[in-house]
Amino acid sequence: MNNNIPTELVTELATLADRIEQAIRKDERRKVREQLLEKISAETGQQRRGLYRGDRGKDKRKLRSGTKLQALYRALHRRTYPVTRVTLQRESGLEGWAFYEGIATLRRRGFDIQTLRTGRLKPKYQLAS
Numbered sequence: 001m002n003n004n005i006p007t008e009l010v011t012e013l014a015t016l017a018d019r020i021e022q023a024i025r026k027d028e029r030r031k032v033r034e035q036l037l038e039k040i041s042a043e044t045g046q047q048r049r050g051l052y053r054g055d056r057g058k059d060k061r062k063l064r065s066g067t068k069l070q071a072l073y074r075a076l077h078r079r080t081y082p083v084t085r086v087t088l089q090r091e092s093g094l095e096g097w098a099f100y101e102g103i104a105t106l107r108r109r110g111f112d113i114q115t116l117r118t119g120r121l122k123p124k125y126q127l128a129s
Contacts, residue, residue: 063109068093072102073111073127082116082124 063070072092112128
């Protein structure tokens with residue numbers, strides 16, 4: 001190959017290629033977002049509430065002291081390592097599906113709770129920093 005191409009031109013071409021790729025990706029994301037919004041608007045209200053429960057944005061209310069939801073948050077907040085459902089249920093007092101509803105409520109309120117699954121072990125929960 002002939003290496004008579006100035007390095008500035010090569011750098012400009014690489015930058016231009018990156019900008020073109022970013023524009024294409026942005027356009028693709030916009031198209032996907034529009035398709036998703038069309039799908040959501042085509043569904044009935046009952047289906048929408050069931051499937052896309054978390055799309056209403058963050059709940060701005062504070063956690064009331066002394067509630068099981070606050071106990072669940074504190075149990076997650078105290079630890080820097082993942083914790084099993086059984087431990088969180090024992091410390092918060094939430095039983096059965098109320099535990100999962102509590103996790104969903106905390107997520108809706110803007111807390112980033114990660115569910116970690118490794119192999120066949122039970123999932124563990126951790127509050128992301």
